[in-house]
Amino acid sequence: MSRLGTLGARLYRGEVGYDFVGKRKIWYGISILITITAIVGLAVRGLNMGIEFSGGAVFTTPKTSVSATQARTTAEETSGHTAVVQKLGDRTLRVQVSDLTPEQSRKTQEALAKKLNVPLDKVNTDIVGPSWGDQIADKAWTGLAAFMVLVVIYLAIAFEWRMALAALIALVHDLTITVGVYALVGFEVTPGTVIGLLTILGYSLYDTVVVFDGLKEGSKDLTKQARFTYSEMANRSLNGTLVRSINTTVVALLPVAGLLFIGGGFLGAGMLNDISLALFVGLAAGAYSSIFIATPLVADLKERDPQMKALAKRVRARRAADAAKAEAGEAPEDATDADDAEDAAAGVVGQRSQTASRNRGRGGATGKRR
Structure with a gap:
């Protein structure tokens, strides 16, 4: 197995991981800064509308x-x-x-x-004529609004309203950044740009749904255990799909980068710029929002639920008790077989530390009892 595959397996099992959700305030700050820059660029420079829209x-x-x-x-x-x-x-x-x-x-x-x-x-x-361009613009806005409504309805039914809201915010985030980059760069907005925007919205949503699906499975019966809070389970689910998200993003960006930098830039095929820039910026922003925005937002919203607040309180109490027992030289509570069954019922994955109590009553290499 390759190193990337090994890393993906270890991330999935929870052996290693990065605390994306725990550091969500950093990602929120970065996103706010990028979004403000995009909005300022849009307000100051505006969009360079093609003749399809302006006549x-x-x-x-x-x-x-x-x-x-x-x-x-x-x-x-x-x-x-x-x-x-x-x-x-x-x-x-x-x-x-x-x-x-x-x-x-x-x-x-x-x-x-x-x-x-x-x-x-x-x-x-x-x-x-400008009237034809107005018709295209109106139809594009109508299609975008219908897309957003259908996405929210589907995610609310398939998952829950918090995930639907987080996905909607991530989509708006991706749209704002892409449009802002268009304003700053000055590329012409054409019907190809609209096609590119709708394409990247679907791609961004795909990455987000993959993470949400893992989170939905991992959080089943989460309140029946006391090892992980909802935010921690969300972070484990995110790490479990991290390598997959990186792989799909890189594979998708390579041909788009070829269109933008080689076809549009080096070879001078300027007509490729409108759709390739939208795809390139949108794919990158979509991958970022799926990892750093959507899942942390779901965790923030979910942690306000009374059941999750109670769970977080139990987790803190249990960890405090385990720390006290460790100082006293006693085995921590999570070393019992009852906890293994509890974790399995809650859908918790990952390797557990093995303690001496596991081998009590077992023999040596032959496996015979003493």
């Missing part, structure tokens, strides 16, 4: 030796608006200008044809 014109030129910079300058001087120029694979150019009237579009087409020294009809022009 405008797209001009596609024939093969030309004119550079993208020259075409951009011509389009901006003629239209009075910012132009986005992309080089296509067959040495053609795609010139996109937002907020153009039909008259401005005609003048820009004529200026580009003159600059390229080609007939007017060789410069293909597609005009997109």
Whole structure:
């Protein structure tokens, strides 16, 4: 077995682990800081909406030796608006200008044809009205709202309302960060961006549900034992799925990183940037929120339940009693067979320390009783 596989097995059995839930205030602080930065970027810079949402014109030129910079300058001087120029694979150019009237579009087409020294009809022009973009935006918001409602209803039925609320907060967290990064970077928002956002929401939810499922199984009959609080059981469940979450995130990020950094950056295929950036940032934020936000939030909400408060009190009392017995040289309470049965009923996993009382009445290597 590989080292990563061995580590995953030890995490699952509870032999090793990191206290994610116990240090949740640190993760909350980091998330709040990132979210505030995203909101400030969104408020100050705003989103660079594509023509699908703002309206405008797209001009596609024939093969030309004119550079993208020259075409951009011509389009901006003629239209009075910012132009986005992309080089296509067959040495053609795609010139996109937002907020153009039909008259401005005609003048820009004529200026580009003159600059390229080609007939007017060789410069293909597609005009997109702002009303069409508004329809797309409205449908996107409607789809997003329906998705959120269905997610909350499903999780509340399959798990409980606290997990549904925590998952919803994690999804909003991921959306805010992704949109904020778009504002800070200045990438254009297109229908591909919307597709990317909806995709990463599903991925983030998948990781969160995996952890919640383990937590649901591990917390069955949790109040019948006195070894672990709900927060501690939540942390054990989180550690048990940690390697799986890391593996799936890395595997998902590699092809997306190829699209973003190699396809969009190195090779200059700018049309890949809109969806690849949303996927890359969203996948990373989704993995973070599943580990550091969703599960700690569930633990925070659950610990306010009277039964869990009583459980936490019993756990503290038992540990205090065990510490007192240890100082007196007596065997701690959790070394009895009755506790093993209690832990098994509560779904607690992990290796237990073996004490001398376990071997009382047993023989040596032959196993015969003395």
